[in-house]
Amino acid sequence: MHVEIREQPFDPWRELVAYQASALDGSADYGATAAFVGTMRDFNEGDTVRAMRLEHYPGMTEKHLEGIVREAVEEHGLREVLVLHRVGRMAPGEPIVLVAVWSGHRAEAFRACRAIMEDLKSKAPFWKKEDLETDSRWVERNTAG
């Protein structure tokens, strides 16, 4: 299991491949991999977004994400989990979050990947501030899953 906060842009698929190679290389005991990537859009609530700043609570954020992952592993019997989340200043098109889950069968993989994302969005301490054309604003609330 691995959870990490990144201050620099990352390629989520390259990270997934590298993690799979290191944590699962040579094993053929998992049948399902489910992955989700959230990407920064250039448009939100009717406005063009030029850039975004993602703030987090160092220490609590990592601890909370590790708790989410541990719970998911126990509940769904997962083989491996990788969670990466960007913080700092970022541009449209850049990945914000990667959640990847490896398990024996597809039902657990789908359920766990989604459960981790929902918990992350509703409880992990991250906050987005968007730079619009002329001013900036805090995103007030995440949409329901």
Place this chain on the structure above:
Amino acid sequence: MHVEIREQPFDPWRELVAYQASALDGSADYGATAAFVGTMRDFNEGDTVRAMRLEHYPGMTEKHLEGIVREAVEEHGLREVLVLHRVGRMAPGEPIVLVAVWSGHRAEAFRACRAIMEDLKSKAPFWKKEDLETDSRWVERNTAG
């Protein structure tokens, strides 16, 4: 949208990255990517599996998968979809199927990725025959999602 049957092993994550680069390059109008990869396991129903042969119905399989994808795009308002499925002789650890979905928000991406996989597993004409230690057998039924 792209659907393809492959007779040779493929790297699903490399395919996903290549497809995203060609079909979605430069756009920041999607916020969510959900992907599923099914991998051949070396163990099934209590037996060690040495190899597998995947048979399909050329013509009908592609047509059915294209129908599934078209329906998912309409129902969930997807931005892009990529479906690759292996056929022929394969070894444990090799990817069998990739379903990748791009959409505006995460709810549609998760739902559509799973819906495409469930439909594929329950209706697309593919059949698996497993080579065990001493004999071979047809897989009789897919597990429920």
Place this chain on the structure above:
Amino acid sequence: MTITVKFFASLRERVGIDERRIDAGGVSTAGEAWSAVAGAEPLAETVLIAVNHGYARADTPVRDGDEVAFFPPVTGG
């Protein structure tokens, strides 16, 4: 004036036929195409049927030029 009949996977092995062209005369449904090729072997409930690459039933009409396929439950993915 022919109908193409195909069998897949375990059903192909059991019936012992991959593909056969039959005379369309006297064959008006998918079920009749089965009987024309498989003879006395009954068409089991679990067998899936496709006509021209779309799912069908034993009573689905078939005609000259059609392709009828029979196969066991699918196990892809």
Place this chain on the structure above:
Amino acid sequence: MTITVKFFASLRERVGIDERRIDAGGVSTAGEAWSAVAGAEPLAETVLIAVNHGYARADTPVRDGDEVAFFPPVTGG
């Protein structure tokens, strides 16, 4: 004998404070830690509270050495 109080995101901007250490004397709950730093500004229902990196409530006890944080609804992912 101190408690560390932190504010994040829009709440940090509104209160105008990032982090402050306060005397633990006379502060026995997270809500009292808020009042000790934010003064008359009421602790809104929507504000989330954490004590030592775990979610808490206004009446959660705090003591010397604890870290108490206040922040708006989270918007990650």
